[in-house]
Amino acid sequence: MLLFKILHFLRGYVRLKAQGGFPERFLNLCSNKKIPLWNVESRGGILLANTTPNGYRQIRTPAKKSGMKVRILKKYGLPFFAFSNRKRIGLLFGIVCFFLIIGILSGMVWTVSVEGCETVSEEEITDALASLGVRPGVIRQKIDIEKTEREALGKLPNISWMSVNFQGSAVIVEVRETTGKLPETQDDTPSNLVAAADGQIVTMEVFSGTREQQVSAAVLKGDLLVGGITENKDGTVNFRKAQGYITAITSHNVTTTLNEVSQLRMISDIDSRCTLVFFGLKIPLGPFNSNKESYNEESYVTLNGIKMPVGIVLDRSYKTAQASAVTDANTIRLLALEEHFSECSQKFEYMKIMESQTTLRQSKSGVTVTGDYKCLQNIGESKEIEIDAQSAQQ
Amino acid sequence: MARRRRRNEACKNESPKMIGSELSIPISAATMAHIEICGNREAIVEGCRGVLEYDDTLIKLDTGKLIITFTGSELCLGTFQLQQTVIRGNIVSIDFSN
Structure with a gap:
């Protein structure tokens, strides 16, 4: 039913009101003329129904034959909406941008998560993958899975097996760590x-x-x-x-x-600068901070416990004075x-x-x-x- | 000629039955309307030839051999086409008459 609703919305439809005459004859004539009618209701002799714009154009003959007066109550759907807003260029531009952004962002990697690591830290694995080009903001199709797995295993000696999987826009990396280390040489x-x-x-x-x-x-x-x-x-x-x-x-x-x-010495001043992180792209929101001894405070947007690739990084550097x-x-x-x-x-x-x-x-x-x-x-x-x-x- | 015509008519009547029995399909499937009912909320009638009476408490459909009467409250036609008619609302009873 949802599919029909979507199709009706895309093609547009009208809600009509027919009164007087013979409703049954009107329905039969519409049916013979193949005029689609749905959600037909009868309220105190008044017939309410939905039909397509094309069907409404043909409805005049059956209405005349059955002695009914037909009136449009309301017009629904995309064609009517587009027609009434045809002068609003901004709205059109917004809709186009919306679909464009959705199209571009759905082709990108949003998150990289690691499963199965116990002794090796998750950051170590994600850093290794980032150096190989698997990080938020990268176009999904550009990732060569086999090559990435092979090269990442070379970089991470404590990982014996790795599998890079895509789940929508999320990259899920499954790893298995090496077991049974070589015995250390004993000093006798x-x-x-x-x-x-x-x-x-x-x-x-x-x-x-x-x-x-x-x-x-x-x-x-x-x-x-x-x-x-x-x-x-x-x-x-x-x-x-x-x-x-x-x-x-x-x-x-x-x-x-x-x-x-x-x-x-005591802290005299705190220099802080915000950086907006959007799909790996870092947009500074303040003057450049040259101090190397700075502390980062990252806060990302989370949705259902999943870290989104959008967030703010706050760099703080402390100035000390006597x-x-x-x-x-x-x-x-x-x-x-x-x-x-x-x-x-x-x-x-x-x-x-x-x-x-x-x-x-x-x-x-x-x-x-x-x-x-x-x-x-x-x-x-x-x-x-x-x-x-x-x-x-x- | 009359005998041959009678034989042809007999064949016409017998052929759907034969096909139906061969394919294990109910005999009525080829000749009568097909009705599907979902609880007392929705009924789908296939093979409807027209509406005889329409009201929010009563809908009478012509299916050729039978006249089907739906009675209830808040009845409406979800879809109205000759191939398929969907009746929605609180269906209280369905009556069949020739």
Whole structure:
């Protein structure tokens, strides 16, 4: 029925009203003359029906024969609409542009999505595809699927299989990652495991080699923890790589001094520039930003959770200037503590802080923060055994 | 001559039946109107020869051998052509008469 409605709209139709006379005779005569009538309704002796413009021209004879008076109620459809708006060039131009844009945009790639990646990032794959010409805004027919798949696999060593599929204007890339990596080459050089720092052993797990220390024992830096030399029953010795996991409580002292507060810099100005992205085309909406250290904030139009190739990219660059002299004592202390803890977080990245004591001293020269920390750390450090060739032969 | 004419008429009457039985098609399909009804909302009549009576409560169609009367409310002719007539509305009853 929808098809009929579309056809009627394209060809145009009129709603007519016929009254008086004999409606049945009128209908039969119209039918004999092959005048199409549809949606025929009878309301209190008045006949309402739809017919084509051509049919309406022929309807005069049946109406006369059946004694009915026919009048047009309304004209519908594209021909009547076009005729009534024939002087509106802008409207015509708009309609033409609409179909032209729809035609052009439907032939372009709108989105590129990746399915099946787990360890390899989606951006890595889309970047590789973009360098090969598969990105939003590219004409779909220009993409050579086989060539793209082949070259993309060459660029992405962690991808074993790739399939580029089109779903309308969206490109869906299915990938499979490589499984079973090649075993890493093991270093079997004979070595001991020695303490990397002074401390008290908390846990000790020996995987290979001879245990030389016990749990709760205090060790100094360089002390042997696990030996790489094992003695056999017949008196001979074997050299191997000592392996183990030894944790100990170690003491650390971190001192931070903030001498000159005037060295601090603060953000003085933010330069921001918007760029309109339309199918890969970047249209700047402001002056060019020469600062390389800028932050991008992308916001794209999404439709049903699908990212459309239309959006705005906001480039922000921060200008810094020397901060005005800080005189407030609390602020200076806070800044000193912030610097101290920042240093600690870097130093104790692979340790667990068990105990800590921080002291803050303020003098004329500046603020000093001292921290005493007791940390749990892996103190095992591999140290190669130097074997003399002669002794090895013995 | 009269005998031959009678034989020809008999053949004419028999031929659709024979064809129908050979092709497993109902005999009436070739000679009578074909009616298709969708619930009580729509009826499609194929082989209509004309409208005898038309109102929003009653539509009487001539199909040659039969006169079909649709009664109901808000009845209208969705399409009106000799090949196919579509009747829409609340159909209450359909009556067949010779």
